[in-house]
Amino acid sequence: MEIKHIVLRHLKMKLLQPFTTSLGTELDKDFILVEIKSKQGISGWAESVASINPLYKEETVKTNWHVMEDFLIPLLFQKAIEHPDEVTERFKHIRGNYMAKSALEGAMWDLYAKEQGIPLAKALGGIKEKIDVGISIGIQDSVGQLLRLVDENVTKGYKRIKVKIQPGWDVDVIREIRRHFPNIQLMADANSAYTLQDLEQLAALDEFNLMMIEQPIAHDDIIDHAVLQARLKTPICLDESIHSVDDVRKAMQLGSCKVINIKIGRVGGLTEAKKIHDLCAEHQIPVWCGGMLEAGIGRAHNIAITTLPNFIMPGDTAASSHYWSEDIIDPEVTVENGVITVPTAPGIGYEPNRERIAERTLYSKYYQA
Numbered sequence: 001m002e003i004k005h006i007v008l009r010h011l012k013m014k015l016l017q018p019f020t021t022s023l024g025t026e027l028d029k030d031f032i033l034v035e036i037k038s039k040q041g042i043s044g045w046a047e048s049v050a051s052i053n054p055l056y057k058e059e060t061v062k063t064n065w066h067v068m069e070d071f072l073i074p075l076l077f078q079k080a081i082e083h084p085d086e087v088t089e090r091f092k093h094i095r096g097n098y099m100a101k102s103a104l105e106g107a108m109w110d111l112y113a114k115e116q117g118i119p120l121a122k123a124l125g126g127i128k129e130k131i132d133v134g135i136s137i138g139i140q141d142s143v144g145q146l147l148r149l150v151d152e153n154v155t156k157g158y159k160r161i162k163v164k165i166q167p168g169w170d171v172d173v174i175r176e177i178r179r180h181f182p183n184i185q186l187m188a189d190a191n192s193a194y195t196l197q198d199l200e201q202l203a204a205l206d207e208f209n210l211m212m213i214e215q216p217i218a219h220d221d222i223i224d225h226a227v228l229q230a231r232l233k234t235p236i237c238l239d240e241s242i243h244s245v246d247d248v249r250k251a252m253q254l255g256s257c258k259v260i261n262i263k264i265g266r267v268g269g270l271t272e273a274k275k276i277h278d279l280c281a282e283h284q285i286p287v288w289c290g291g292m293l294e295a296g297i298g299r300a301h302n303i304a305i306t307t308l309p310n311f312i313m314p315g316d317t318a319a320s321s322h323y324w325s326e327d328i329i330d331p332e333v334t335v336e337n338g339v340i341t342v343p344t345a346p347g348i349g350y351e352p353n354r355e356r357i358a359e360r361t362l363y364s365k366y367y368q369a
């Protein structure tokens with residue numbers, strides 16, 4: 001792959017509904033869109049999942065821009081890259097900054113697949129033509145409102161319902177959902193809202209047959225999670241705590257979880273995501289693809305990685321229309337009865353819509369190789 005230039009764009013998109021978690025409420029989505037153009041005129045695309053505030057993880061739009069501009073892009077320009085796996089190697093000595101690395105690496109993967117003339121899913125070793133998806137529902141003003149949303153999305157066919165929980169919005173809420181929907185695949189995500197002090201409250205969730213509870217305690221912990229998992233029947237799924245295949249190995253060794261949420265951005269890219277997938281498959285740990293309220297290009301990357309065989313559980317990759325009045329790709333991501341048909345065109349398989357991208361761009365900058 002021969003890079004001609006890289007374009008970074010800061011986009012802002014209005015969410016159709018506010019998204020509330022234990023971390024706060026999101027009304028808009030700010031993100032960096034990466035376009036890497038080759039000398040042959042092909043563009044590889046990816047989104048960074050870093051948001052405007054350092055609430056979910058430390059990275060933000062601004063820190064990503066700084067790290068990409070001052071460190072990662074110069075490294076990409078240093079010498080040619082034959083295969084996207086080399087990007088991870090090239091970035092290895094730069095600590096952390098997973099989302100920044102992942103956005104550039106993902107654009108290189110898209111470019112690579114397009115140069116090969118194959119779908120990104122295939123380039124990654126994916127095998128599924130269709131993927132099952134679920135939906136993530138934020139904290140609501142009332143239980144009645146939440147029940148209406150669960151009903152709406154179960155009716156649409158989503159294969160698994162995830163609800164956000166926090167102290168004061170947990171056991172009673174889950175009990176109500178179960179009373180109305182005894183048989184749905186249901187799970188809860190706490191985004192680190194609890195500590196080991198809340199053991200009783202978390203153990204009270206055991207009677208509701210949840211598929212899993214996601215990241216109940218600290219964002220940087222795998223030790224207390226192991227203590228907690230030993231006391232819970234409900235499987236723990238780690239999200240925030242996992243940045244690498246080594247993190248997963250250690251979490252498995254300690255017994256910190258039974259399921260892994262793979263987010264491409266959180267683990268530094270598709271190459272690392274694949275490694276995590278493979279290690280989990282080897283140890284019969286199911287994985288699923290998390291979401292970060294991505295626009296269409298990030299969504300397309302999530303769809304591609306989900307085609308790998310050990311993505312056994314439905315992911316958070318809902319339809320474009322769940323988030324946006326208009327997405328930035330053609331066609332939009334659509335979900336039929338909880339299933340997405342994986343695109344077969346080369347690369348991410350959806351066409352970025354330059355007009356809509358320009359309308360949503362607050363700032364952009366070119367970097368010449």
Ligand SMILES: O=C(O)CCC(=O)c1ccccc1C(=O)O
Pocket residue numbers: 056135136189191239290291292293294316317318
């Ligand atoms: O619909 C989605 O993209 C998933 C939404 C979601 O749960 C989420 C969104 C933003 C940040 C963190 C999380 C999470 O999985 O914890």
Ligand SMILES: [Mg+2]
Pocket residue numbers: 189191214215239240261290
């Ligand atoms: Mg989560």
